[in-house]
Amino acid sequence: GQQLNQSPQSMFIQEGEDVSMNCTSSSIFNTWLWYKQDPGEGPVLLIALYKAGELTSNGRLTAQFGITRKDSFLNISASIPSDVGIYFCAGGPSGSRLTFGEGTQLTVNP
Amino acid sequence: DGGITQSPKYLFRKEGQNVTLSCEQNLNHDAMYWYRQDPGQGLRLIYYSQIVNDFQKGDIAEGYSVSREKKESFPLTVTSAQKNPTAFYLCASSIRIDSNQPQHFGDGTRLSIL
Numbered sequence: 301g302q303q304l305n306q307s308p309q310s311m312f313i314q315e316g317e318d319v320s321m322n323c324t325s326s327s328i329f330n331t332w333l334w335y336k337q338d339p340g341e342g343p344v345l346l347i348a349l350y351k352a353g354e355l356t357s358n359g360r361l362t363a364q365f366g367i368t369r370k371d372s373f374l375n376i377s378a379s380i381p382s383d384v385g386i387y388f389c390a391g392g393p394s395g396s397r398l399t400f401g402e403g404t405q406l407t408v409n410p
Numbered sequence: 411d412g413g414i415t416q417s418p419k420y421l422f423r424k425e426g427q428n429v430t431l432s433c434e435q436n437l438n439h440d441a442m443y444w445y446r447q448d449p450g451q452g453l454r455l456i457y458y459s460q461i462v463n464d465f466q467k468g469d470i471a472e473g474y475s476v477s478r479e480k481k482e483s484f485p486l487t488v489t490s491a492q493k494n495p496t497a498f499y500l501c502a503s504s505i506r507i508d509s510n511q512p513q514h515f516g517d518g519t520r521l522s523i524l
Contacts, residue, residue: 331510342414342500342515343453350510388452392509399509402452 306389306401314409319376321404323389330394332365332372337386337403346387347374379408413437416501416516422524423488423495431486431519433501442484443502443513446470453500459484460507488521496523 303326313319323332331350335343347356349365349372356363360377372391376383389401414435423429435442441460445453455468459478473492478484484503488495498520502513 329509333512335515340518340520342416342502342517345512345514348512390509390513394508394510396509397458397507398504398513400453405450 304389304391304399304401306404308404309402310405310407312407312409313379315379315381317379319379319383319406320373321387321389322371322373323391323401324371325391325399326370327393328369329372329391330369331398332363332389332391333398334361334363334372334374335388335390337388339385343386343388376406379406381408381410384408414501414503414514414516416499416519418519419517421519421521423521424524426490428487428489429521431488431499431501431521433484433486433516434482435484435501435503435514436482437503437514438481439503439505439514440481441504441507441511442478443504444468444474444476444484444486445500445502447498447500447518456486456499458507495521497521 306323333348334346337343347363352369354365362375364373386403388403390398417432443458444456454470456474457476459465475487500518501516504511504513
């Protein structure tokens, strides 16, 4: 199956700072998804990307589908305390099952 | 509202006991999944089903069993053979099994050993 590497594993930042995390795959993907999981809840889809080079925003969040189709990035601008949680990337080649990254644990200090 | 409902939110198991976690969806999705999440860890796939009366083992199926008798329901049984069952269990569904179909998750069941 696909291997998906997500980094960093954890981040500790101050409120107001920008955040960047990324995922790389061992094979070419046709889809990249980004989820957020609040403590004690299930992951919620933030952004879906379906085309190489695609750049999509959702409020203060921006995600990009890498040109090589083997990576994706998620940026959060001007972080706030409610951004705390675990962020997961997911994706795969067309027709395959979704593969999830290991997650990035984000802590925002007020 | 359409969505996925997991119950109960918290569950306690005694040694040697089987317990069943419920997952119901009204999204009309064909595919359903069960994941296990340990503290600070990612999602590990236990079982998945692409259609009624069909299911496949995931990466960590030992000690678990499932059934898919109805499209809406995909219950997970944690058997006494699962020696370390304490974890957060997440159910998900998607239109079909394909990476271009996002999975939608329930709010999870936290299982603990008494």
